Amino acid sequence: MTDIDTQFLRSLFDEEGSLHTAGRTALYRLYGLEGLLYVGISTCPLTRIRTHLRQQPWGSHVIGVRIDYPNDAHAAERDAVHTERPLYNVVFNGESPPPPPNRPARLKAELAAQQRRLAQLRDAVPQSTTHLRLILRGITAAEARIARLAGDIQRAEETESARRPPGRRSRRAQP
Template sequence: MGDVDAQFLRGLFDEEGSLYTGGRTALYRLYGLEGLLYVGISVSPLTRVRTHLREQPWGPSVIGIQIDYPPDAESAEREAVFTERPRHNVVFNGRNPPPPPDPASRLRTELAVERRRLEEFDSAVPESPTHLRLIERGIRSKKAKIAKLLAEIGSLETGGL
């Protein structure tokens, strides 16, 4: 590896060896063979993930990590845990978690999940015409669901049912 490459890689990390985030809070997801294991937030996501891997009994089963930087990480964490139900989250993930404060908030959470799934469909590269048809069907379905959720949110916010 050349000096320029090494400098670039070092520039990605802060003095403590964590991914440089510019002070932003990251939302991270840890995955295992059985699906989503844990969702959390941190200003030093790689350091926090390393702690989970070392200290949690489920740490050795982590096989994938996803790191995002949403505008409101705390709300995004709450929504992700509530809607995606990671296996090892304790906070926000009781057997019967409290409902969101109002119906519009619940629908916004569902809307965020549907938009994320739509982005996943949009970014998929088809392997064959059959895959393309399945992806197109998924995109149409998600767009219809998003339109329905937006209409329901608008109805609730304007006082109608």
């Protein structure tokens, strides 16, 4: 393998060894001989798939993987599970799909997870200059994701409040 090939392959993965997604959420499907086994979403799809393969009783049945990056991975997952009926999904696999989750609440949960990850990165002790560079890259990327999520939350909350009838105001808006 040439140096150019090696550099290209390394560029596909982030500092944790997972497929580089640039902060996007991936929708992944796991297939077996019996058809679609599982549909899920993750910002680190290869890491999550590895976890399924190791921890799920059906993990040894997986023979194929498909990864996509839809604009709204949460909605795409809900729709895929409801229409494609994977064998091992429990959530969204009922007769009718549940209502879409509250976008501000979902973004706040993602923000909290990113803040925890940032705290873990900041607490990491570098073992070498290479480790230090990787940690600094991770911190910079986490800070950018947190800033983006904070903006998304603000816009989502503004959109939700604009949808309320004029006579109803949120508790925060009342004096």
